[in-house]
Amino acid sequence: MSLSPSPRDGGEDIELQLLLEALFQRYHYDFRHYARASIKRRLVQARDQLGFPSLSALQDSLLHDPATLPKLLNYLTVQVSEMFRDPSYFRALREKVLPHLRTYPSLKVWIAGCSNGEELYSLAILFREEGLAQRTLFYATDINPQALAAAEAGVYPLDQVRKFTQNHQKSGARTSLSDYYVADYGRAVFDKSLRDGVVFSDHSLVTDAAFAEMHLISCRNVLIYFDRDLQDRAIGLFRDSLARKGFLGLGSKESLRFSRHAAAFADFDRDDKIYQRREP
Amino acid sequence: MSLRPPLRAVAIGASAGGVQALSAILPALPVDYPLPVLVVVHVPPDRDNALVPLFQSKCRVAVKEAEDKEPALPGVVYFAPSDYHLMVELDGSLALSSDEHVNHSRPSIDVLFETAADAFGPGVAGVVLTGANSDGANGLRAILEAGGQGLVEDPAAAYAQAMPAAAVAACPAADVLPLPAIAPHLLSLAPVP
C-alpha cells in the first residue's frame, strides 16, 4: 500500500464526498450518485462564488446556516432549458405519439425535472394545438423549489423568447407562440390558462416513489447528470409509473441502451429518444 | 529528464480554422494509435455532427461522436457533440452535460481539459490549436499543473492567433510547435507498440 497521498489533488475529492454526505444527512438532498465531473465543477464554482476558502468551509456553513442550502442548490442543479428545446423531439411527439394518445378519454403526462417550466409550457401548448389539453392532467416535478416557483409563474425574459419562437415553429406549430404570452417590461408573461390542468410538485427521482398510470413521461437532460446506478433507479421508476404502452421521452444525448431496464421498453423513435413501455 | 508516467489520453481543442488544423493531425494517426483522442471544436449549435463523417472519411483511426458514460478507448477519436460539454470522469469514462456555457462556448475546451487533468493527472497531453478566443488556456494550465503535457500550435503561423497565444501566455512551459510538427510529436509521445 502506498502512503503518499494521491497526486491528483489536496484531498478535494474527500471534501466533496463529505459535503455531499452532509447535505444528504442534514437535508435529504441526495447528490451522492450524480455524475462526478460535472458536480465537482459546480461545487468548486459555488465555493469560489460564495466566498468560501474550501469545500469543508462550505460544508460547515451548510450545516449551521440555513440560508446556505438554497444558494447551494442553485449550483448543484443545472437550470439550463428552452421552450421546444430540440424541436424535432416535439415534432415527433406531435406527429407520432399524440395520434396514439388521442385514443384515450383522459391523459396523464409527467414532466420530470421541469426546471423553470419551459418544457411544461411547450407540452401544454403542443397539447392545446392538437386538441388534447382539455383531457390532460400534467404533473410538473423538480427538486429545486426556486425552479418550481418559476415554473408556476411562467415568466421568461423576452430576449429568450425569440429562440423559443423559432423552436416552436420548427416543431410543426399550428399557432404562433405570441398567442400565449403578453410582453411586459422585457418579460414574456405566459397565459395562466396554460396551467389549468397542471399540478406542480416537489419530487426527486433519487429518493421519491413512482407515480401511477402515466401515458407520457418526458424527462429530458436530467438523467445525464446521474451515474449509471442512479439512472437505473430513475428508469425503474418510469417503468413503474407508465400505463400499458405508455411513452417515455428522453434528452437527445440520453438513452436506455445501457440500462438494466432496457428490456421493459421498445424503441419508438430512435432519433428522438422516444420509448414505449412494453406489455409487462 | 525524469521518467514520465505513460500517457492515457490526448485532448485537443480547436476553434476558428480548426477543421483545417485537425486535418493536418488526425489523418496522420495510425489505426492502432494507443491512446483515446478527445476533441472539442467550437461549432455553431445548429450545424451538428458534420465533423464526424468528415473525419471518418479522412482518418485511419476510428472517429465517433462522444456518448455519455462510454469508456474512452485507445485508437478512437471522440468529438464533443455540439451544444454539450465533454468531460472525463475519474474512471476515465466520458460524460456529457448541458451545464452553462463556459467562455461563451459549449462545448468548452477548458471544461474538457480541466476534467481530463482531474481524471488522468500526469497521463494526459493537451493540445491547443487555432482559434479566435481564449478557451483552453486555463484548461491547459490545469493539465500542466497536474503533471501532464501541453502542446500549442505556433500562434505566429496559426489561422487564428488569439487562442494559441492565450494558451502560450498562460502556460510558458508548454511546447510550441508549428502545425505540421504536431502529429509527429503526438506519435512520439505514444509510440505504437
Ligand SMILES: C[S@@+](CC[C@H](N)C(=O)[O-])C[C@H]1O[C@@H](n2cnc3c(N)ncnc32)[C@H](O)[C@@H]1O
Ligand atoms: C438541465 S435541467 C432540464 C430542464 C428541461 N427538462 C430541459 O430538458 O430543458 C435539469 C433539471 O433537473 C432537476 N433535477 C436534478 N436532480 C433531480 C432529481 N433528483 N429529481 C428531479 N429533478 C431533478 C434540476 O433541478 C433541473 O431543473
